[in-house]
Amino acid sequence: MHTIVFTPVRRPPPRSHAPRLLTLPADRRLTQRLPHRAPASGRRPASASPRLPRTPAPRHPSARHPTRIMTSTSAPAPAALSTPRALARLLPFARPVLGRLVLGAVSALIASLLALGIPLVLEIVVQGPIASGDPGQIVWGAVAVLALGLLEAAMVWLRRWFVLAPATAVEYDIRQGFYARLQRLPVAFHDRWQSGQLLSRMMQDISMLRRWLAFGLVLLVVNVLTILVGLVLLFRWHWLLGTIFLICSAPLWYTGYRFEKSYGSLTRQSQDQAGDLATSVEESVHGIRVLKAFGRGKHALQKFTRQAETLRETELRKARAVGLIWFWLVLLPDIAFALCLGAGIYLVQLNQVTVAELVAFFAMATVLRWPMESIGFLFSFMLDARTATDRIFEVFDEENTIVDPDQPAAVTTPRGALVFEGVHFRYQDAAPTERDLLDGVDLALEPGETMALVGLTGSGKTTLTTLPTRLYDVTGGRVTLDGVDVRDLSLKELRTHVGMAFEDATLFSQTVRDNVLLGREDLDPASPEADEVLREALAVAQAGFVDELPDGVDTVIGEEGLSLSGGQRQRLALARAVAARPAVLVLDDPLSALDVDTEALVEDALREVLAGTTALVVAHRPSTVMLADRVALLEQGRVTAVGRHSDLLRESAHYRHVISSLELAERGAGGVAEGHAPDDPGEGDRDPDLRESEVTR
Numbered sequence: 001m002h003t004i005v006f007t008p009v010r011r012p013p014p015r016s017h018a019p020r021l022l023t024l025p026a027d028r029r030l031t032q033r034l035p036h037r038a039p040a041s042g043r044r045p046a047s048a049s050p051r052l053p054r055t056p057a058p059r060h061p062s063a064r065h066p067t068r069i070m071t072s073t074s075a076p077a078p079a080a081l082s083t084p085r086a087l088a089r090l091l092p093f094a095r096p097v098l099g100r101l102v103l104g105a106v107s108a109l110i111a112s113l114l115a116l117g118i119p120l121v122l123e124i125v126v127q128g129p130i131a132s133g134d135p136g137q138i139v140w141g142a143v144a145v146l147a148l149g150l151l152e153a154a155m156v157w158l159r160r161w162f163v164l165a166p167a168t169a170v171e172y173d174i175r176q177g178f179y180a181r182l183q184r185l186p187v188a189f190h191d192r193w194q195s196g197q198l199l200s201r202m203m204q205d206i207s208m209l210r211r212w213l214a215f216g217l218v219l220l221v222v223n224v225l226t227i228l229v230g231l232v233l234l235f236r237w238h239w240l241l242g243t244i245f246l247i248c249s250a251p252l253w254y255t256g257y258r259f260e261k262s263y264g265s266l267t268r269q270s271q272d273q274a275g276d277l278a279t280s281v282e283e284s285v286h287g288i289r290v291l292k293a294f295g296r297g298k299h300a301l302q303k304f305t306r307q308a309e310t311l312r313e314t315e316l317r318k319a320r321a322v323g324l325i326w327f328w329l330v331l332l333p334d335i336a337f338a339l340c341l342g343a344g345i346y347l348v349q350l351n352q353v354t355v356a357e358l359v360a361f362f363a364m365a366t367v368l369r370w371p372m373e374s375i376g377f378l379f380s381f382m383l384d385a386r387t388a389t390d391r392i393f394e395v396f397d398e399e400n401t402i403v404d405p406d407q408p409a410a411v412t413t414p415r416g417a418l419v420f421e422g423v424h425f426r427y428q429d430a431a432p433t434e435r436d437l438l439d440g441v442d443l444a445l446e447p448g449e450t451m452a453l454v455g456l457t458g459s460g461k462t463t464l465t466t467l468p469t470r471l472y473d474v475t476g477g478r479v480t481l482d483g484v485d486v487r488d489l490s491l492k493e494l495r496t497h498v499g500m501a502f503e504d505a506t507l508f509s510q511t512v513r514d515n516v517l518l519g520r521e522d523l524d525p526a527s528p529e530a531d532e533v534l535r536e537a538l539a540v541a542q543a544g545f546v547d548e549l550p551d552g553v554d555t556v557i558g559e560e561g562l563s564l565s566g567g568q569r570q571r572l573a574l575a576r577a578v579a580a581r582p583a584v585l586v587l588d589d590p591l592s593a594l595d596v597d598t599e600a601l602v603e604d605a606l607r608e609v610l611a612g613t614t615a616l617v618v619a620h621r622p623s624t625v626m627l628a629d630r631v632a633l634l635e636q637g638r639v640t641a642v643g644r645h646s647d648l649l650r651e652s653a654h655y656r657h658v659i660s661s662l663e664l665a666e667r668g669a670g671g672v673a674e675g676h677a678p679d680d681p682g683e684g685d686r687d688p689d690l691r692e693s694e695v696t697r
């Protein structure tokens, strides 16, 4: 039984991504600057150009039916809702345990009412037995107070028992839903959101909601009711005493209102800043090699310190706001006590109130003191919970445009004809003045054909490869598989027919077997059939090194297991794509970290095993072009030439330019590829066409 835990193995990216990270605008990938944002933040910051409207909704019908999980995508923006309505959005999660939560609240209310009963007993004892000096009766009074106290304690215990398990169940459900949502949301969403923000929402905010449901909500309801009942009783003793008490507590409501306004935005700020801090930690842990290699550890520390200080300042402002409200919470009841004492003594002298009533009044006011004081704390807790709810629902409310169509088409026996028809694509944050990154791509891959895709860096090759599997949706035109628009297929079916291997090989902290068989849900990983698929895929990817690992294919790799080289990781990622046996294989330069000889072996094996598979291969090395039956040249957002390598060399000046720049880049990166000696004769000796390109140049 193999349990697959999806913990991405973070490794330094291979060859061409690392420099790209460093040269991209700061907002794209190394995004750590999120100064004083508007409340609804957490997304990656806007680029230097002003934030632009979203890409218009794709025209294909499937994009018009976003998946809805526990929430409506047309829901009003969280910030526009009142606090109770914002918190009411938790109801779908809380509904299954609502009964127990209500029982918990009832227990808490009974506990409070029992506490309020003690002053009433006191009144009777002072008025009767104490006034008459009957010790026997006094004992009964004491027993009654003790019994009330014991019952109150039992109810408090019961409250905890009722609410604790349901609150953790709600926490579990929200977390599950959140994680499922993250899995479903498209890559474009993950481009915009910082991982630290998502992490802090997933962990801190959801835990806060558990505490709110278990304690905050229940106590807030119960304490408000207790105060109301207590005030009625205070008025029962004497209207003047009750009025003084009420008037003195009125400023509390005003202070509470003011407090809500300032504390709410402070809470939002601090939760966002905590998310930013988590992002910084995450990025510096992932990028530790780059930071060390460039001696930027100190710089990273300074940046972290600045962010930590900002968070600390916000926390201090929060603490000051809470301190201020506590000042009033403690002062105002004391003023009320003092005024009531003066008025009470005066009323006793006028015989309008008895001593017993005055004693009971002060006992009652003392019992009410904690509920009154706690209101401020519970208020701030409620605002924290509201902010946490907003932050969580910002993710739930994100529109998912990459969803299954209402009535999916089916390609039962795929032939592998992949066609790009007038494909347009632009990223969501592209400026309106920019032309589409893919500006009318027409390209047809015949079944079983291997097509190499070449173009200058940044021309959009990787972007094009993400469209057949719908990692992104086209913004114009269409991509078809065997004549069927890929948006008309269910995502599950589409991704069974089209497999991918990326240059940046992501492996998970699990065994080699589980990593390679990731796309084969249909196979029992322990079955002989799975073994065969695994062996074959590893053989194609020239991943014989696996046999040398301590436990062979059952060796756990990744952060909690064995570390692998870039080339070894790429070979496993390639084996994963091959094992999936797709009709169309999209390879985004997955051989870049291999030495030239291993690459040639992989290519030969791929040709043999994948004879019937259509392949689209992004080529960053001239040798990769050799794998292909035909080559497509991507230039200025269009495919400007398609043909055999030798023909293109002859006919297209831009193609010659691209190939020679690839050669130059490869020579520059000569030592980077796995086991590739700088003075290695390389593929030039194997490929007459490439020599031709040098000659042409």
Ligand SMILES: Nc1ncnc2c1ncn2[C@@H]1O[C@H](COP(=O)(O)OP(=O)(O)OP(=O)(O)O)[C@@H](O)[C@H]1O
Binding pocket: 016, 020, 024, 191, 427, 428, 429, 437, 455, 456, 457, 458, 459, 460, 461, 462, 463, 464
């Ligand atoms: N997720 C993204 N969001 C916004 N812009 C992006 C994103 N990914 C890539 N781009 C931009 O799109 C352009 C094309 O990138 P892409 O990676 O497709 O090019 P490429 O031809 O594969 O480049 P290379 O040869 O360097 O790998 C670049 O300008 C890049 O900055």
